[in-house]
Amino acid sequence: MALVELGRYPPPEAHIVIGRLAAEGxxxxxFDAGSSIVEGSIAALIPVRVMLDEDDLLIAREALNTA
Structure with a gap:
């Protein structure tokens, strides 16, 4: 299993994407979600990387495009 990056999102959107993918199995x-705690009020400027197994990358992109 190798992790690949699906995309970079603002913190709230990243967790919505992860939830949407979880609903699809x-x-x-x-990754980097903890940076918001360290950086304080500028946290929204630090994108969160959504990572998943490389075998799921294509199906994840399809699932998000049909949402």
């Missing part, structure tokens, strides 16, 4: 994880 696709496991995903947020």
């Amino acid at each position: 696709i496991a995903a994880i947020a």
Whole structure:
């Protein structure tokens, strides 16, 4: 299993994307989400990387495009 980046999103949107993928049975994880705690009020400027198994990348993109 190798992780690949699906995309970079503002923190709230990243968690919505992860939830949408979970509803489709696709496991995903947020990388850099903890940066918001360290950076304080500028957290919204730090994108969160949504990562998933490379075998799920195409189906994840399709699931998000049909949402």
